Amino acid sequence: MEKENKYYCPDCGTEMLAVYEKPALNLTCPNCGCKLATTKWETIDLDETIYEIETLSIKNPSLDQIKIFAKLTGNNFVVSKDLIKKGYSVFKGHAKNLKNTAKILDAHSFKYKIIPDYPYEIR
Numbered sequence: 001m002e003k004e005n006k007y008y009c010p011d012c013g014t015e016m017l018a019v020y021e022k023p024a025l026n027l028t029c030p031n032c033g034c035k036l037a038t039t040k041w042e043t044i045d046l047d048e049t050i051y052e053i054e055t056l057s058i059k060n061p062s063l064d065q066i067k068i069f070a071k072l073t074g075n076n077f078v079v080s081k082d083l084i085k086k087g088y089s090v091f092k093g094h095a096k097n098l099k100n101t102a103k104i105l106d107a108h109s110f111k112y113k114i115i116p117d118y119p120y121e122i123r
């Protein structure tokens, strides 16, 4: 469903070991010893929390809503319509990957809740 954060050594391509010393992310290559430190990562990139988006029940979903829901969840129309009526968990993953799904839901007038509370803006 989503990729974990992985960082690769610019010199040899080995997966680097990441140590967070907030706000810096220090990367060390276990192979060649190459070190990188950066502070350009935003809080959201370091957030390891798994967030969940659960849509709220819509009694009479539009065709448009059913279509997009089917696409998001990989279910057929009949199942999707049913899930929209009940409310359904459409996303589970890290904060920065959540925005995309949330934006789609926003664009199609879905109401939803994010568990736990989402501390970032959805843009």
Ligand SMILES: [Zn+2]
Binding pocket: 009, 010, 011, 012, 013, 014, 029, 030, 031, 032, 033, 034
């Ligand atoms: Zn290396």
